[in-house]
Amino acid sequence: MFYNGAKCDIYIGKGAGKKLLNDIRNAKQSVKIVSPYLSPFLISELINFRKRNLEVVLITTDNLEDFYGNHEKNIHKLIIQNRNTDKEAVEKREKWKDLSKRLTYIGIGVLLILIGLAYYIRELKVAFGLIPILVIFLIIKLYKNKIKNKRIYSYWYSQLFPFKVYMSPDSTEESDTFIHSKIYLIDNKIAYLGSLNFTSSGTKYNYETRIRTEDKNAIEKIKEEIHNLLNHSHLPERDIQIWGKHLYSEPIN
Structure with a gap:
């Protein structure tokens, strides 16, 4: 995607994500995020946004969160187990x-x-x-x-909100493309692009670069790009049904 002539603000340095987090937390309608790396506490923020009935969209990689181990993780809130009875x-x-x-x-x-x-x-x-x-x-x-x-029970899995988890080249031989973009779209009116991931280090501590724009033409292009990544990419992705079977036990009766 290429768009030229957009009006924007540029920030370089530590704390580049402070205004981003403020804008995200003040969202009134929607939050759409593309980030290859995520922090658990920021995933919790997205879960809370969904509870506020905001539209939430997430595009990330299989670095989403390590789901092994017995302690409770946000992934169990993002992927919901549903059970049908025969x-x-x-x-x-x-x-x-x-x-x-x-x-x-x-x-x-x-x-x-x-x-x-x-x-x-x-x-x-x-x-x-x-x-x-x-x-x-x-x-x-x-x-x-x-x-x-x-067997009297069968299981299927659904998402708390629309999200897609692309597989990194380290975990699959099907593609050498890594979704490394960092894009944030708030209420379809404000967009951020830059180097910072949706992590605590990226938003607070690292020396990062970010661009903020409310340019309507740029917003439309970015909105279209997120839509295509969510719905039309042919890159290998995690299958939520298979992932759910790893996350949950499935007693047959």
């Missing part, structure tokens, strides 16, 4: 449970009868009565395994 499978499993329970009662009843007969008759042939009892309990075990392995 009603027919539930009904079938409940029938198996009921049948297993009845067979258990029958097996225990027959065993008690056999113990009584053995006490009064005291003959070895009474032991043959154990055979049907063993058969009953083998059938019970079979049904318990069927109940345990019966």
Whole structure:
């Protein structure tokens, strides 16, 4: 993309992101961000924006956040697990449970009868009565395994707000293109471009360069670029369904 003649403000140095953060936090309608690196506390900001019913869009790379480990992470708030229940499978499993329970009662009843007969008759042939009892309990075990392995839940994953995670060249051989842009579009009226990532170091501490513009023609071009990155890029990206399966457990019943 190339656009010339836009009116803009330029800032170079430490603290280049201070005004950016102020503009983002004062957003009234939307916040759209392209940044290859993110800090967890700034992802939290985006989550809070969504709670305020602002339109939030995020384009980043698979450096989004390391999701391994047991502690709670923002990624679990960004990727939401949804569960569907197979009603027919539930009904079938409940029938198996009921049948297993009845067979258990029958097996225990027959065993008690056999113990009584053995006490009064005291003959070895009474032991043959154990055979049907063993058969009953083998059938019970079979049904318990069927109940345990019966899948009644299926899972799918959705996003808290629209975001796309492109794979870096380090994690895929499908592309050598790295989305290294840093673009911030606020309320479709204010845009920032420059070197600073959406990280605490980038917005507060690093020596960075950023450009701020409200030029309408430039804003339209930037808005179009974000839309294309979100919807029409052919670069390899993280599949949210596969990612969700890594993040969450999926008990079958």
